[in-house]
Amino acid sequence: MSLTIAIESPRQEGVIRLLDMSSAYAESLYPPESNHILDLSSLEKTGVTFWVARAEGAIVGCCALVAAGDGTAEIKRMFVDPAARGRSVARRLMETLEATALDRSLSAIRLETGIYQPEAIGLYRKFGYVEIPAFGSYQPDPLSLFMEKRLTQAS
Numbered sequence: 001m002s003l004t005i006a007i008e009s010p011r012q013e014g015v016i017r018l019l020d021m022s023s024a025y026a027e028s029l030y031p032p033e034s035n036h037i038l039d040l041s042s043l044e045k046t047g048v049t050f051w052v053a054r055a056e057g058a059i060v061g062c063c064a065l066v067a068a069g070d071g072t073a074e075i076k077r078m079f080v081d082p083a084a085r086g087r088s089v090a091r092r093l094m095e096t097l098e099a100t101a102l103d104r105s106l107s108a109i110r111l112e113t114g115i116y117q118p119e120a121i122g123l124y125r126k127f128g129y130v131e132i133p134a135f136g137s138y139q140p141d142p143l144s145l146f147m148e149k150r151l152t153q154a155s
Contacts, residue, residue: 002055002056003053003054003055003060003087003088003089003092004053004054005051005052005053005054005092005093005096006051006052006054007049007050007051007052008050008051008052009044009050010040010043010044010050010062010064010077011040011044012052012059014052014058014059015052015059015062016040017059018059018061018062018079018081019040019062019077019079021079021081021082022037022077022079023035023037025079026114029114029116029117030114030116030143031143033141034114034141034143034144036112036138036144037077038064038066038076038077043064043076043077047066047067047069048064048065048066048067048076049064049065049097049100050062050063050064050077051063051064051093051096051097053080053089053092053093055084055087055089059081060080060081060083060084060087060089061079061080061081061084061089061090061093062077062078062079062093063075063076063077063078063079063093063094063097064076064077064078065097065100065101065109067106068110068136071105071106071107071108072106072107072108072109072110073101073104073106073108073109073110074109074110074111074112074136075097075109075110075111076111078090078093078094078111078120080093090123091123094123094127097109098127098149098151101151102151106151107150107151108148108149108150108151109129109148109149109151110132110135110136110146110147110148111124111129111146111147111148112138112144112145112146112147113144113145113147114143114144114145115142115143115144115145116143121145124147127149128149129147129148129149130147130148130149131145131146131147132146132147132148133146134146135148
């Protein structure tokens with residue numbers, strides 16, 4: 001499988017399909033107050049970098065890195081089409097966003113994910129993310145897991 005990852009607009013049919021799938025999945029697992037989903041217009045704001053993963057040209061995954069304004073950023077809308085899972089799409093998205101975070105000299109990357117998503121939690125742990133208390137505007141939620149990876153700049 002030829003996989004490419006590039007910064008693209010989230011406002012395109014294939015991405016919107018993935019975002020809709022991601023939202024439906026989250027809504028099937030958690031009540032509305034535990035879903036912290038960025039909408040399409042929020043993904044287009046300044047300070048948001050949005051990547052699209054394509055396999056043979058077809059959109060198969062996406063993720064966003066949202067600058068917090070304090071030298072950190074948050075991963076949002078990480079999702080891989082179920083038909084493309086098991087092909088290292090999420091791993092490649094993570095490698096890409098972490099390389100960008102290092103290039104931008106960010107001190108940490110944070111995220112919020114749900115406790116009923118063991119695959120996502122496993123991916124983040126594999127990349128060195130550890131549990132932290134709720135951050136930013138998040139409130140503690142027994143259905144949420146907050147994670148962070150501190151970044152060290154290469155000398």
